[in-house]
Amino acid sequence: MRVTSIRPATAEGGVLATFDLEIDSELKLLGLVLKRTGAGVRVFPPQSRDRVGTAAIAPSLAARITQMVTTQMEASARVRSQ
Numbered sequence: 001m002r003v004t005s006i007r008p009a010t011a012e013g014g015v016l017a018t019f020d021l022e023i024d025s026e027l028k029l030l031g032l033v034l035k036r037t038g039a040g041v042r043v044f045p046p047q048s049r050d051r052v053g054t055a056a057i058a059p060s061l062a063a064r065i066t067q068m069v070t071t072q073m074e075a076s077a078r079v080r081s082q
Contacts, residue, residue, distance in 0.1 A: 003072055019069055034069050
């Protein structure tokens with residue numbers, strides 16, 4: 001599993017970034033959202049035009065994905081600040 005693209009957001013509505021995730025060579029999830037909520041930073045699948053979720057992510061997997069994305073964002077911020 002790897003993050004293939006991270007697009008930082010302006011934090012509107014708590015959105016921190018949108019990103020793409022490659023689960024393996026046969027499955028890539030596009031447009032996942034990293035968002036700050038009252039329960040902390042969480043990952044959400046993209047919504048359809050009708051505002052219906054397009055996937056369900058188990059809490060344990062969501063925690064791993066959140067950690068992976070936040071770590072990459074922090075590393076990128078450190079590189080930019082140097």
